[in-house]
Amino acid sequence: MNYKAIDMALPTQEKTMNHRVPAVEIVDLKKSFEDNHVLKNFNLTIQPHENVAVLGKSGSGKSVLIKCIVGLIKPDAGQIRVFGQDVVHLERQELDEVRSRIGFLFQSNALYDSLTVRENLEFPMRRLRLKKSKEQVDQMVYEALSNVGLPNVQDLMPSSLSGGMKKRIGLARTLIMEPRIILYDEPTTGLDPITSKEIANLMNDVHQKYNTSSIIISHDMSCIKRTAQRIVVLNDGIDYLEGNYEELKGSKDKIVRAFFL
């Protein structure tokens, strides 16, 4: 008997009530760009309230992987389920619904550089046409900025912020929608060790406070050690190996060792 078939047959409501419905479930994911076979057969399951790091060298397809989850890139084959809902074949409106529960922190921050920090934070709310009063919106903006430790930069333009501040604002912008899942694309790359540590601590705070699940893409081992309960190594398009920090650190595998040097 096929387990997956049973799972599909369950009504959605029952599935969400069922505690074992994973936050994210990726099965046999494949994606190529012409002759470049980036993801060949990738599998990953993330439980609710779990932080999983995806480790892989540059160009291994980490960003492609998480862009598939939010529907920015359409996979060639395979399934992606977010809280039991298949996201690959959704219509735009349903996809937006799923996306509103996913926070995405971009590798390049992706702050809108023609808008102020405040407008950046307001943008996702305005777009989803939440009916909120001006006071409520102001309060939410203030709260999100306080959560990342920057309550006083509301009227600055992103271009006048430092790299670490931009990362924080990017995080605040995703937090304002109170996501259930956060996808971090290299949250600490390009930052000094002290700032990296602050960002990692912030990620943990968010994890506790908002009870989120996360995928953390990184090759910064100290950040991974701090934030992730489990590590999956993405190599040659497959989920090559997984384990916790200590297990990987003790691993004899040449590819895994390379990340600890």
Add this chain to the structure above:
Amino acid sequence: MSKLYQFLHETTDVSRFAVRFFSDGLKPPYETEEIIRQSYVIGYKSLPLVGITSFIMGLVLTIQSRPTLVEFGAESWLPSMVGISIIREIGPVITALICAGKIGSSIGAELGSMKVTEQIDAMEVSGTNPFKFLVATRIIATTLMLPILAIMSDAIGIYGSYLAVNIKDTVSFPLFYSQVFNSLSFGDIIPSVAKTFFFGFAIGLIGCYKGYHSDKGTQGVGRSANSAVVISSLLVFILDLIAVQIADLFYEL
């Protein structure tokens, strides 16, 4: 051969982009606020440049045409001749070229850098359709603003011409004005305004297409901006050529 293939490939892509504008971009809900903001940026901010160039064109054209007309003793035709040139051709084309340079490049660069810094992706995941918010609003704004700019350019060009006539002669403005407008017919004005809508559409479309499909890296952004200007300027002339044929069919110029 591969150049030809690439050209045809890109032409298909641009056409698809245009089809997407009509099918996706024009669907409600409309981004009214953003359309108004873009119209302000695109229309109002181009006005000084369009104004100055049109003024100079009107002035120069009049001064240059005068000697020939004097030779035939047809000086009195100067206002109507210059008026027709400006309204039929020079106003619309000068406006379109200036806008292709100014607006085409800025749209190409802006969307291009939004693309490479993942801002367009960020918009997409936050529930905004970037095609509607960024592309459709800009194409609508250029399509609506170009005709207005062109009409202003006509007016300023004609005023420039009036000043030029007055260097050698004294003509009162009302007389000059009536000389210009008596020689004009609907066959001059309607096609000339109509084609500016198409110029505006082409400039917005190409700028957005180039920016939206920008390659990675800052070089990609530069290339987008540059080719947006080159292609939209060329397109303005091609459209002008088509427009004159069509106008000829309807009005027998």
